[in-house]
Amino acid sequence: MANEHSTATGTAARPEPTRPEPTRPEPAVSPAPAPLSPRAAGRMLLPHLRRHRGALAVAVLLSLLAAAATLLQPLLVGQVVAAVRAGEALGPWVAALVAVLLIAAVAGGLQQFLLERAGAGVVLQVRRALAGHLLRITVAERDRRVSGDLLSRVSGDTTALSSVVTSGLFDIVGVVLTAAGALVLMGVLDPVLLGVTVAAVAAGITTGLVATRRLSAVELASRERVGAMSAAVARVLSSLRTIRASGATERELAVVAEAARQARDASVRAARVRAAVSPLMGLAFQGAFIAVLGVGGARVAAGSTTVAELVTFVLLLFTLIFPLGQIFGVWTVLQSGIAALTRIDEVMRLEVERDEPRAAAPPTAGHGAPAVEFDAVTFTHPGGERALHEVSFAVPRGTRTALVGPSGAGKSTALGLVERFADVDSGAVRLDGVDVRDLPLGGLRARLGYVEQDAPVLAGTLRANLVLASPDASDAQVQEVLAAVGLSDLATRSPAGLDAEVGEAGVLLSGGQRQRLAIARALLAGAEVLLLDEPTASLDARNEALLKQALDAAAAQRTLLVVAHRLSTVVDCEQIVVLDGGRVLARGTHEELLVTSPLYRELAETQLLVRADAAGEPAPGPA
Structure with missing residues (x-):
């Protein structure tokens, strides 16, 4: 890697020797799982419904009241017709009809409100559970998933559950009761006409059921394609500057457009x-209506029934047809809900971090144990590529140790194992003499300060980012760590001070500012051990020197384990560990390794820290 020394010496820097990066699984939208069975979907949803059982019970009672009022309406209309034919007073019947209409309207409105409120509560609970699970999945699982697809499950798929409650499970109670009541009353009025109705409606229902057999599968496929489209959009937005600078806007737009087209096609298939259900059902219902009118008219002419009874029967037929249509609508909603639950269930089955130590009680560390120790550690990435092979080294307490080597040597992987983002295949990583697997995750990470290679910054304020690991830190402490890393100007450049926004992913900060902000966050937390992955990767020479001074001061009270490509930042570490291909090749100080490690000397020569023609002799110019 070239640095400022190439300019000072007038010599072109040779490229840094590299090794192939370990193969890791490419993030991708997961293939569509098999749809859950209705019973499995019900078991998954039931715990969330129980929390709203009071409101749902009232909604069911209101549904019964509305169903009863709906069934009374045709009977009262029949009485009005009979009263007109007999010349009797209409007032009582009309008043009763109006009262029943009002009762049905009020009960239906209250029922809908209670169901929608319960549905919103169910969505809130599922979103909380889903978000909580996503924040606890293992790092390996997270690396295999696409953010946009996961976000679509938290937003779109959970929203679909509201319809299951409001227009599905509990709406169907009143619908079924209304249909059943209408059939009973129709049978009492005229069994012959009921037989005609049942024959016509049964044909339509059978055809409709056949048409909906594939509904669950196509609904799930549609949701999967929407998730893929969300992933494509998220990918573009997260790399917008790179895409614009590369002149790839139109090509990436074509990718998003293709994902949108596939989502459209899947939605059209669903x-x-x-759409096949509605015409078939409508045809059956129209046939039933025509048949009832024809046969009923003939029965009125033959004196087998009265006009009032025929009018009542026809109104009951409409009362039956409407809920039957609703039942098929409910079935469609339930299939959509099952598809959503299937995708949610897939996420809830992802492996999460286990915050349970192997030991019954945290063991005590041995006297004089190293702050961090790797003891014959072997680790393989989930993709099958071995990253570390029998790695052993110790980091004495209060010292600085650097991990150096070509790209893909396993340096960042080693830091992740200390944090327990993954567990070793064999061997042990110890903190103060205790295997990290024997410590609770919360307690372990409270003792570690970790700065990632890309130094992520969260959207929000400067203060919120700094106190992420130390929420009780005072403004004076915050200002102190900002000064330590050369960022005092960030708190003064805006009238908002520490409450100034940093933008999404810290976009309002420079790369070097983001790097130093992440280091300031680790310093503020006061951790015993600092794990720094390329802490100076985005810094210029001046800020690198300032940060190096801050790290030197921090090292007086802390232990530092640093991953570095730029050797100029770690030449004065008490220990440098050279890794290559996941193995430890050498250990020692900068001066020792220049003599004993050919790879380290090659790295130093590449970065012009030493002249290629004189072993151990520093290169001219500032180092």
């Missing part, structure tokens, strides 16, 4: 299945 709509085709849904």
Whole structure:
């Protein structure tokens, strides 16, 4: 890697020797799982419904009241017709009819409100559970997933559950009761006409059921394609500057457009299945209506029934047809809900971090144990590529140790194992003499300060980012660590001070500012051990020197384990560990390794820290 020394010497820096990066699984939208069975979906949803059982019970009672009022309406209309034919007073019947209409309207409105409120509560609970699970999944699982697809499950798929409650499970109670009541009353009025109705409606229902057999599968496929589209959009937005600078806007737009087209096609396939139901049902219901009018008219002419009874029967037929149509609508909603639950269930099955130590009680560390120790550690990435092979080294307490080597040597992987983002295949990583697997995760990470290679900054304020690991820190402490890393100007450049926004992913900060902000956050937390992955990667020479001074001061009270490509930042570490291909090749100080490690000397020569023609002789110019 070239640095400022190449300019000082007038010599072109040779490229840094590299090794192939370990193969890791490419993030991708997961293939569509098999749809959950209705019973499994019900078991998954039931715990969330129980929390709203009071409101749902009232909604069911209101549904019964509305169903009863709906069934009374045709009977009262029949009485009005009979009263007109007999010349009797209409007032009582009309008043009763108006009262029943009002009761049905009020009960239906209250029921809908209670169901929608319960549905919103269910969505809130599922979103909380889903978000909580996503924040606890293992790092390996997270690396295999696409953010946009996961976000679509938290937003779109959970929203679909509201319809399951409001227009599905509990709406169907009143619908079924209304349909059943209408059938009973129709049978009492005229069994012959009921037989005609059942024959016509049964044909339509059978055809409709056949058409909806594939509905669950196509609904799930539609949701999967929407998730893929969300992933494509998130990918573009997260790399917008790179795409614009590369002149790739139109090519990336084509990728998003293709994902949107596939989502549209999947939605159209689902709509085709849904659309097949309505005409078939409508045809059956129209046939039933025509048959009832024809046969009923003939029965009135023959004196087998009265006009009032025929009017009542026809109104009951409409009362039956409407809920039957609703039942198929409910079935469609339930299939959409099952598809959403299937995708949610897939996420809830992802492996999460286990915050349970192996030991019954945290063991005590041995006297004089190293702050961090790798003891014959072997680790393999989930993709099958071995990253570390029998790695052993110790970091004495209060010292600085650097991990150096070509790209892909396993340096960042080693830091992740200390944090327990993954567990070793064999061997042990110890903190103060205790295997990290024997410590609770919360307690372990409270003793570690970790700065990632890309130094992520969260959207929000400067203060919120700094106190992420130390929420009780005072403004004076915050200002102190900002000064230590050369960022005092960030708190003064805006009238908002520490409450100034840093933008999404810290976009309002420079790369070097983001790097130093992440280091300031680790310093503020006061951790015993600092794990720094390329802490100076984005800094210029001046800020690198300032930060190096801050790290030197921090090292007086802390232990530092640093991953570095730029050797100029670690030449004065008490220990440098040279890694290559996941193995430890050498250990020692900068001066010792220049003599004993050919790879380290090659790295130093590449970065012009030493002249290629004189072993151990520093290169001219500032180092």
